[in-house]
Amino acid sequence: MSERVLRVEDLSVRIEPDRPGGLPVRAVDGVSFEVGRGEVVGLVGESGCGKTLTSLALLDLLPRPRGRITSGRIGFEGRDLRALSEVERRAVRGQEMAMIFQDPMTSLNPYLRIGEQLIEGTMWHSGTARRVALARAESLLTRVGIPDAADRLRAFPHELSGGMRQRVMIAMALLSDPSLLIADEPTTALDVTTQAQILALLSDLRAERGMSVLLITHDLGVVGSACDRVLVMYAGRIVESGPVDAVFGDPAHPYTRALLRATPRVDGPPREALQSLEGLPPRLDAKVTAGCLFAPRCDRVRSDCWTAEPPLVADEQGRARRCWVPREEFE
Numbered sequence: 001m002s003e004r005v006l007r008v009e010d011l012s013v014r015i016e017p018d019r020p021g022g023l024p025v026r027a028v029d030g031v032s033f034e035v036g037r038g039e040v041v042g043l044v045g046e047s048g049c050g051k052t053l054t055s056l057a058l059l060d061l062l063p064r065p066r067g068r069i070t071s072g073r074i075g076f077e078g079r080d081l082r083a084l085s086e087v088e089r090r091a092v093r094g095q096e097m098a099m100i101f102q103d104p105m106t107s108l109n110p111y112l113r114i115g116e117q118l119i120e121g122t123m124w125h126s127g128t129a130r131r132v133a134l135a136r137a138e139s140l141l142t143r144v145g146i147p148d149a150a151d152r153l154r155a156f157p158h159e160l161s162g163g164m165r166q167r168v169m170i171a172m173a174l175l176s177d178p179s180l181l182i183a184d185e186p187t188t189a190l191d192v193t194t195q196a197q198i199l200a201l202l203s204d205l206r207a208e209r210g211m212s213v214l215l216i217t218h219d220l221g222v223v224g225s226a227c228d229r230v231l232v233m234y235a236g237r238i239v240e241s242g243p244v245d246a247v248f249g250d251p252a253h254p255y256t257r258a259l260l261r262a263t264p265r266v267d268g269p270p271r272e273a274l275q276s277l278e279g280l281p282p283r284l285d286a287k288v289t290a291g292c293l294f295a296p297r298c299d300r301v302r303s304d305c306w307t308a309e310p311p312l313v314a315d316e317q318g319r320a321r322r323c324w325v326p327r328e329e330f331e
Contacts (some may be wrong), residue, residue, distance in 0.1 A: 004075075005180050005212045006058070011072035013050070013057050013236075018066065023285040027053045029040045031234040032312075035180065040206060040213040042227035042244070044220060044259070046281055050236040052069075052102060055182045059093050077179060096114040098173035099182040104165035108157040114168055115153030122175045133175075140171040144201055163194035170201065177209065184216045197225045220263045224248055228316075232256050235282050235293040235323045238312060242319030252321045254298045292324065300325050 013028035028050045035041045043051050056062050057069055073213070074081040076097060081089060101107040109117055118141075119133035128136075134153065141149035144167040157165060166186060173181055184201065187195040206213055207296065208252070215227055223230050223244060230247050232240040232255065240253040251257045261275040279297040291306040298305065304324050314320040321327070 003037045004034050005037050005039075005077060006214070007035050007073075007075040008054075008058070008285070009073040009075070011054065011057060012070045013053050013062065014068060014070045015053075015063075016066040016068070017285070025124065025285045027067075027236055027284060028057065031233075031236070031238055033231050033238065033241065035212050035214055037179075037212055038206065038210045039229065039290065040202075040215055040227045042223035042230040043214060043216045044218060044223055044230060045231060045233035045283060047218060048281060048284075049233045051218075051233055052184055055099065055184055055214065055216055058182065059097060059099060061093075072209060084132065091125070094121045094178075095176045096178055097180045097182070098176065098178040100166075100169045100173050100184060100186050102184040102188065104169045105162060108165060110157055112156075113153065114155050114157065114160070118168070118172050118175065121172065125176055136175065140174060141168070141297075142229065144168075144171045144174075145197065146171075163190055163197070166198060167201070170198070170205075174205065176211075178211065180212045180214065182214045184215070185218075185221060187217070187266075190206070195200070195222070202226065220248070220259060232259070236284055237293070237321045237322065238320070241322065242317070244321060247318070252319065252327055253323050254300050255294050257314050258297075258299075292322075300329070 001204065010034050011028055012026070013026040015027050017024055032055060044054065045051055053067070057082070058074055058086070062068060077093065081115070084092070097103065102242065115134055115137060118137040119130065122128050122136070123130065125135050137148045138153055141152055146152050146164055146167050152160065152164070160168065170186070181237045187198050199222065202213060205211060215223070217223060226242050229242065231238050232247070232253065232309050234255050240247060240251065240256045248255060248260065251260055254293055258277040264274060271299065279296065282293050282296070290308060292309055295301050295305040302324060310322050310324045312320050312322045
């Protein structure tokens with residue numbers, strides 16, 4: 001791997017109950033991964049598996065007071081973010097590490113013009129003069145493909161389409177030239193043409209700026225076309241990771257195989273029926289039970305899968321898997 005920008009070790013996030021007698025939610029449980037400089041890493045999994053909460057934990061944006069990090073280290077550019085003061089973390093957030101939030105339809109303030117929302121962060125972080133910040137914002141809007149950028153700066157969010165609002169969110173995240181961009185479902189609810197344009201834009205910006213990207217999505221097609229490596233997440237844990245081509249070409253975990261079988265492919269056999277993944281993910285506010293959390297839905301379950309949770313084991317090729325089933329049985 002190239003020089004590390006981000007190194008997450010044993011990160012766990014807990015959401016406290018909102019009612020007396022309720023159980024805490026183990027939303028993220030012992031997650032470890034790395035992102036190299038200039039690398040695009042995809043984080044995939046079903047809804048509710050902990051992808052977004054992982055990203056919010058990196059930025060110290062967990063919902064308070066119920067959400068909190070219970071363990072782990074977040075190493076970013078040689079610093080442990082959890083050891084920094086609130087003032088120091090605020091200087092990193094939005095400046096060196098930025099995020100495109102999940103829903104552009106609701107992430108922009110409907111009462112403020114686009115220009116005001118774009119320049120607020122860069123003026124706060126760097127003390128840039130308003131006139132200079134607006135000129136840079138206009139330039140970035142043009143760069144991300146928004147026509148008549150000067151007019152759009154004076155527009156309100158409801159005057160823009162969904163694709164244009166998504167581009168505004170990208171421009172907002174890029175204003176401070178971050179080392180790491182976290183993109184949380186950046187193509188959700190967009191038509192396929194706009195999706196392709198957004199992914200191409202992120203790829204171009206990565207090449208131009210040497211920026212690292214953590215791309216969070218449930219769309220395996222997006223990961224296959226845009227990412228260098230992939231992390232597959234289930235029930236708050238990483239169950240498989242490795243280079244995209246290797247993982248998608250030869251998945252080593254039953255969950256990854258099930259996700260791929262449920263994904264339509266234009267290069268697959270004609271008229272081949274998709275196979276749905278039966279069952280539902282486990283409730284993460286339930287009492288901790290022994291065994292693999294995927295066992296109730298697994299088509300290769302064995303007796304030892306019910307007695308102990310498998311560890312995440314890495315090999316010499318940079319791949320890792322969390323499964324008791326021998327690797328040779330997947331050949």
